[in-house]
Amino acid sequence: MNILVINSGSSSLKYQLFKMPVKAPICSGLVERIGIEGSYIKHTVFSGAEKFVTEKTDFIADHADGLTQVLALLTEGEQAVITSPDDIAAVGHRVVHGGEHFSGPTLITEEVKKQIKKLFSLAPLHNPVNLKCIEVAEHTFPNAKQVAVFDTAFHQTIPQQAFRYAIPDQYYKEHGIRVYGFHGTSHKYVSEQAIKWLDKKDSKIITIHLGNGCSMTAVRDGRSIDTSMGFGPLSGLVMGTRSGDIDPSVIFHLIEHAGYSLDQLSTLFNKQSGLLGVGGSSDMRDIGKLAAEGKDGAILSLELYAYRIKKFIGAYAAILNGLDAIVFTAGVGENDKSMRAAVCKELNYLGIDMNKESNLDYSGGIADVSSADSKVKILVIPTNEEYEIAHQCFGLLA
Numbered sequence: 320m321n322i323l324v325i326n327s328g329s330s331s332l333k334y335q336l337f338k339m340p341v342k343a344p345i346c347s348g349l350v351e352r353i354g355i356e357g358s359y360i361k362h363t364v365f366s367g368a369e370k371f372v373t374e375k376t377d378f379i380a381d382h383a384d385g386l387t388q389v390l391a392l393l394t395e396g397e398q399a400v401i402t403s404p405d406d407i408a409a410v411g412h413r414v415v416h417g418g419e420h421f422s423g424p425t426l427i428t429e430e431v432k433k434q435i436k437k438l439f440s441l442a443p444l445h446n447p448v449n450l451k452c453i454e455v456a457e458h459t460f461p462n463a464k465q466v467a468v469f470d471t472a473f474h475q476t477i478p479q480q481a482f483r484y485a486i487p488d489q490y491y492k493e494h495g496i497r498v499y500g501f502h503g504t505s506h507k508y509v510s511e512q513a514i515k516w517l518d519k520k521d522s523k524i525i526t527i528h529l530g531n532g533c534s535m536t537a538v539r540d541g542r543s544i545d546t547s548m549g550f551g552p553l554s555g556l557v558m559g560t561r562s563g564d565i566d567p568s569v570i571f572h573l574i575e576h577a578g579y580s581l582d583q584l585s586t587l588f589n590k591q592s593g594l595l596g597v598g599g600s601s602d603m604r605d606i607g608k609l610a611a612e613g614k615d616g617a618i619l620s621l622e623l624y625a626y627r628i629k630k631f632i633g634a635y636a637a638i639l640n641g642l643d644a645i646v647f648t649a650g651v652g653e654n655d656k657s658m659r660a661a662v663c664k665e666l667n668y669l670g671i672d673m674n675k676e677s678n679l680d681y682s683g684g685i686a687d688v689s690s691a692d693s694k695v696k697i698l699v700i701p702t703n704e705e706y707e708i709a710h711q712c713f714g715l716l717a
C-alpha cells in the first residue's frame with residue numbers, strides 16, 4: 320500500500336512516499352520559503368543505495384502551488400515514482416489543531432473538514448494551510464483515502480490539572496479554552512523510540528522538540544502528561560519567530576498605552592519574536608554565526624532559548640517525580656551540539672550530566688550523549704513525523 324504523507328508547516332511543506340509497512344521512503348522532499356523570496360523544492364528519489372536529487376528554485380506563491388509542483392515531480396519525468404494517481408492508496412495529512420474532537424488518525428470527510436475549519440482561529444499559521452493541502456490532494460488523488468493525523472491527539476491523555484487554566488469554568492465549557500498541546504506526532508514517535516531504547520516499562524521521559532516551532536512534553540509510561548504549548552502553538556519555549564511564554568499583562572499594556580490592534584499583536588508574538596525578534600534571524604544556523612561574530616542580540620537570543628528549556632526540564636522532572644531520559648529532537652535538537660550542551664550545563668543536581676565528546680561526535684541515529692555517571696540518559700533521536708503519520712494511516716486502513 321503506497322501512502323503519501325504531507326506535513327505542512329507555517330512556511331514549509333515536507334513529504335514522504337512510503338510503500339507500507341516499509342520504513343524507508345520511496346521518495347521524500349521539502350518545499351521551503353513558501354510565499355517569500357528564495358523558494359525552493361528539494362526532491363529526493365531513493366533507489367537501493369542510490370539517491371537522485373532534483374532541485375527547483377521557481378517562486379512558490381503558496382502551499383497549494385508548492386504541493387501541485389511536488390505532485391508533478393511524483394508523476395512526471397525520468398524520476399517519476401508512480402504512473403497513475405491511483406497508485407497512491409492513501410494520503411496522510413499532518414493537521415496541527417484537532418481540538419478535543421480527535422484523539423487518533425481520522426478518515427477525512429466533509430464533516431471532518433468542517434471541524435478543521437472551525438479551529439482556524441486557534442492555529443492560524445497552520446490549520447488553513449493543512450486544509451488547503453487536503454483539498455489539493457483530494458483533487459489530485461480522487462480515489463485515494465485522505466487521512467488526518469492531528470498534532471493534538473497525543474496530548475489527549477493530559478490530566479485536567481495540567482490542561483485547565485485557572486479561569487472560570489464557562490471559558491472552558493463555552494469557548495474550549497484549555498491546553499491542547501502540539502507536535503504530538505513527534506513527541507509520540509521519539510518517546511516510543513526512547514522507551515524501546517531504555518527497555519524499561521515504567522518510564523519517565525522529557526521530549527524536547529526544537530524545530531521552527533518548539534515544545535517539550537513530560538511523558539509518563541508512554542503517555543503525555545503535560546506539554547509546553549497550550550491553547551495554541553505559541554506558549555512555552557522560545558521559537559524561531561514566536562515568543563513562547565509571555566505575561567498577558569504585556570498585551571494589555573500594548574493595547575492601552577501603544578494602541579496595538581489584534582492583528583499587530585498576533586504578528587508581533589507569532590512572526591516577529593523569538594530568535595528573529597531578539598537575535599535577528601529565525602534560523603538557528605544564522606543565529607550561531609551572528610553569535611560567533613559577537614552580536615549581542617544573537618548571544619542573548621541563545622541564552623533565552625536555552626534558559627527556557629532548562630526551566631521546563633526542572634518543572635517536568637518535578638511533575639514526573641523522577642527522570643529516566645531527556646530526548647533532543649527536530650532541526651535544532653538533532654543538529655545543534657552547542658545548544659544541547661548549553662541546555663545540559665549545570666543540571667547535575669537533577670542527575671543530568673553530558674559526555675561532551677559523545678555530544679560533539681553525534682552524527683545521526685539514536686545516541687546516548689550522557690556521561691557514564693549520569694543518572695538520566697541524554698538521548699538524541701531523529702524525529703520522523705512523516706513515518707509516524709504513514710504508520711498510523713496504515714493501522715487505520717489495513
Ligand SMILES: Nc1ncnc2c1ncn2[C@@H]1O[C@H](COP(=O)(O)OP(=O)(O)O)[C@@H](O)[C@H]1O
Nearest residue numbers: 328530531532601602603604649650651654655
Ligand atoms: N546544522 C544545524 N545546526 C543548527 N541548527 C540547524 C541545523 N540544521 C537545521 N537547523 C535548524 O532547525 C530549525 C528547523 O527545524 P525543523 O525541524 O526542520 O523545523 P520545522 O519542521 O518546524 O520547519 C531551523 O532553526 C534550522 O536553523
Ligand SMILES: CC(=O)OP(=O)(O)O
Nearest residue numbers: 328329501531532552
Ligand atoms: C505546531 C507547530 O509549531 O508546528 P511547526 O513547528 O511545524 O511550526
Ligand SMILES: [Mg+2]
Nearest residue numbers: 328530531649
Ligand atoms: Mg516540524
